[in-house]
Amino acid sequence: MSAVTVRLDDDTANALDRLAESLDRSPDDVAAQAIREYVALQAWQLAEIEAGLAQADAGDFASDADVARVLKKFGDA
Numbered sequence: 001m002s003a004v005t006v007r008l009d010d011d012t013a014n015a016l017d018r019l020a021e022s023l024d025r026s027p028d029d030v031a032a033q034a035i036r037e038y039v040a041l042q043a044w045q046l047a048e049i050e051a052g053l054a055q056a057d058a059g060d061f062a063s064d065a066d067v068a069r070v071l072k073k074f075g076d077a
């Protein structure tokens with residue numbers, strides 16, 4: 001396991017301490033969980049963007065009829 005030092009402004013550090021206390025966990029545990037979730041979310045988002053770009057590069061776009069069906073279903077406002 002690696003150690004990382006993170007500098008937080010006072011307000012964020014205090015909020016982290018309060019949250020950790022309310023969860024009966026250490027601030028380190030709460031911060032580590034937050035970082036894991038952030039990294040996972042960013043990795044997922046980048047993978048989705050790359051997949052979308054690959055589809056666009058391959059010319060895989062919605063047809064005009066597909067777009068019209070979605071607009072009719074959800075409204076075009």
